[in-house]
Amino acid sequence: QVQLVQSGAEVKKPGASVKVSCRASGYTFTSFYIHWVRQAPGQGLEWMGIIDPSDGGTNYAQKFQGRVTMTRDTSTNTVYMELTSLRSEDTAVYYCARSKRNFDYWGQGTLVTVSS
Amino acid sequence: QSVVTQPPSASGTPGQRVTISCSGGSSNIGSSTVNWYQQLPGTAPKLLIYSNNQRPSGVPDRFSGSKSGTSASLAISGLQSEDEADYYCAAWDDSLKGPVFGGGTKLTVL
Numbered sequence: 618q619v620q621l622v623q624s625g626a627e628v629k630k631p632g633a634s635v636k637v638s639c640r641a642s643g644y645t646f647t648s649f650y651i652h653w654v655r656q657a658p659g660q661g662l663e664w665m666g667i668i669d670p671s672d673g674g675t676n677y678a679q680k681f682q683g684r685v686t687m688t689r690d691t692s693t694n695t696v697y698m699e700l701t702s703l704r705s706e707d708t709a710v711y712y713c714a715r716s717k718r719n720f721d722y723w724g725q726g727t728l729v730t731v732s733s
Numbered sequence: 734q735s736v737v738t739q740p741p742s743a744s745g746t747p748g749q750r751v752t753i754s755c756s757g758g759s760s761n762i763g764s765s766t767v768n769w770y771q772q773l774p775g776t777a778p779k780l781l782i783y784s785n786n787q788r789p790s791g792v793p794d795r796f797s798g799s800k801s802g803t804s805a806s807l808a809i810s811g812l813q814s815e816d817e818a819d820y821y822c823a824a825w826d827d828s829l830k831g832p833v834f835g836g837g838t839k840l841t842v843l
Contacts, residue, residue: 661834661835661836662834662837663834664832664833664834666831676830676831678829712777712778714778718783718784719768719783719784719823720768720770721780721789723779724777726777
């Protein structure tokens with residue numbers, strides 16, 4: 618069965634970076650895009666960007682350009698999302714989600730807390 | 734503030750039919766299909782409706798979707814207590830070059 622398993626919760630100080638992983642299984646890794654979506658406490662869903670695991674191509678939401686990097690490792694079927702220069706407003710649950718035309722499978726989410 | 738608008742809340746009693754609206758523009762809903770996601774408390778979102786009105790395997794036929802122009806709606810008939818959740822619409826946005834989510838609607842079953 619399709620699974621997206623994310624890394625565990627992180628606590629970071631303002632100005633630091635965080636790298637969240639998303640390991641895919643149960644399907645052909647290179648056949649589906651992976652998106653990252655975040656959700657601040659009590660807030661809605663916010664799209665951050667997309668990576669094509671077949672060639673590593675990326676497209677980031679303008680809001681995050683310059684601070685986010687998405688990469689993939691085809692040997693382990695894992696996608697990574699790194700966010701730099703963290704601030705308190707980046708405290709959120711970060712989800713990876715698989716897609717072709719819709720997000721049909723989601724990871725369990727990774728809570729990133731930014732606090733001094 | 735999202736470019737796609739949903740009412741922040743909706744409610745109904747068990748057995749009732751409720752609808753949730755989703756309003757966008759020509760660069761998103763007007764030029765793309767709409768998907769709906771259900772997020773139960775403390776869990777990841779789940780695909781509920783795709784391509785405006787299609788249900789993934791396992792989603793009860795109590796859930797239905799429609800789209801007209803730059804608006805879409807989700808209908809839930811025979812409301813059940815387990816339907817209490819947050820519901821999000823989403824569509825590709827040509828201007829943003831990415832998907833855009835509505836702000837979400839919290840459904841309460843009274």
